[in-house]
Amino acid sequence: MKFIDEAFIEVSAGKGGNGVASFRREKFIPKGGPDGGDGGRGGSIFVVADRNINTLIDYRYARIHRAKNGESGRGSDCYGKSAEDIVLRMPVGTVITDEETGEILTDLTHDRQKVLLAKGGQGGLGNLHFKSSTNRAPRQFTLGEPGEHRRLKLELKVLADVGLLGMPNAGKSTLIRAVSAARPKVADYPFTTLQPNLGVVRVDHDRSFVVADIPGLIEGAAEGAGLGHQFLKHLARTRLLLHVVDVAPLDPAAHPVAEARAIVAELQKYDESLYRKPRWLVLNKTDMVPQQALTEVQEDFLRELGWSGPCFLISALTGAGCTELTYAVMEYLETHREEAMPEAAGGEQPATGEASGG
Ligand SMILES: Nc1nc2c(ncn2[C@@H]2O[C@H](COP(=O)(O)OP(=O)(O)OP(=O)(O)O)[C@@H](O)[C@H]2O)c(=O)[nH]1
Ligand SMILES: [Mg+2]
Known part of the structure; x- marks a missing residue:
């Protein structure tokens, strides 16, 4: 038997911003082409192993980690801004398991090892992308994808200092x-x-x-x-x-x-x-x-x-x-x-x- 320090957390990556359908409107150009930009990427959540951290104690307090959503695209070829990623620091030796599937996502074995825990959603496409020779005025756009959400179990075999x-x-x-x-x-x-x-x-x-x-x-x-x-x-x-x-x-x-x-x-x-x-x-x-x-x-x-x-x-x-x-x-x-x-x-x-x- 071993002493195990453990914590349960939830990570929610951000949703991608929506693409947008928009048309150029300028003076003297009655019907401009499509100019709807793409949505930005939602923030992802990563873990980085840090040898200066000894325990999982912080994660017993901070349980929910949520990255921001990407911004929606806009007209005039404007792309939405992507959201920032969140980086969680955990001790070397932490084993991270997906609680729902039981799958071990990672076993942090060395300092500064970086692993993706929840991927941010891709931004949707603006109508700019759907222009073709047969469709010069597309109205299509796509929505941003949802970000991944996971419930995680963190485990660390503790050695007494x-x-x-x-x-x-x-x-x-x-x-x-x-x-x-x-x-x-x-x-x-x-x-x-x-x-x-x-x-x-x-x-x-x-x-x-x-x-x-x-x-x-x-x-x-x-x-x-x-x-x-x-x-x-x-x-x-x-x-x-x-x-x-x-x-x-x-x-x-x-x-x-x-x-x-x-x-x-x-x-x-x-x-x-x-x-x-x-x-x-x-x-x-x-x-x-x-x-x-x-x-x-x-x-x-x-x-x-x-x-x-x-x-x-x-x-x-x-x-x-x-x-x-x-x-x-x-x-x-x-x-x-x-x-x-x-x-x-x-x-x-x-x-x-x-x-x-x-
Ligand atoms: N007045 C006083 N009593 C203390 C202090 N620290 C511990 N005690 C008392 O001393 C007794 C023994 O304390 P424990 O903490 O059980 O001692 P231990 O070293 O763990 O003992 P073992 O587990 O038997 O090896 C208890 O009655 C405590 O309340 C202190 O700083 N002041
Ligand atoms: Mg004692």
Whole structure:
């Protein structure tokens, strides 16, 4: 099973403009010849693959795409204007199926690939075209053709860009709920999440990325403790890991630094390349720490852990710091696009039901 991002849209190409029957009327020329021009072409709808787009989220909002009609022809040999085409941008990897016939119209495999989805109608012919030696004053003209209309299903196999990593109860699922429309279960007991969840994080109208929330890890996972560590395979093809740590555990015996170390150790035991993947620290549940103590808590934590990499303070519950975090992630992904992970063995995607949202 794979995680599929999907959307349903309708595309309507424009109708061609009508041709027209008209005759030249000038002073001293009592009966001029035919001069009715053709109608313009209706706008067509194309799709272009764009490697800068990661998800189909935009198409869950904008469902109907309609191109304009061509203008009708006019007298004095005037042709009607053709309507502009509409170009829809979609991620590389999108498969587009005609919902009515089940036919796959296209499978966008490479950047800038352009495919016609709905053809605009041809413009009709003006009576100019029907002039012949036997008919010098034709009254015929043709109407513009209708544009194509299709209901389409868009599907994209989603690869997570970012993976959440952490102890049970660290707040990973709460974070994915805070930043995306995914609605995984959240509860105050460990191992709430049993299956990975993916969520689409939209930072602004055309920038988004995909996050994977996986079950919690504990010390000894490599030996099967907790849910084991096989879920880490879902992170193989992500480009960035967010290590979520509960900095204000309710249990006074808990030791967040030691737990953070344990997570990293499990990561390394699982796979060296996962261990070397870019990783940021996300200190969660800051709402449980008095505001004035926050800087000190962070500094102590980083010093004790010996961490000098990126670190974010958030509260997944209140949303504090989450926007800053998602913007930073988006920016990171945009500036490190070239380092996209090669197809790694074992890097299959999470099996999930309803995960992303719109
Ligand atoms: N006060 C506070 N509680 C939080 C915050 N984030 C999560 N929680 C709570 O912590 C508990 C665990 O949250 P989850 O999101 O289920 O944690 P998880 O990391 O997904 O846990 P597993 O799925 O078991 O690995 C829940 O009771 C949450 O409401 C936060 O920022 N502040
Ligand atoms: Mg969870």
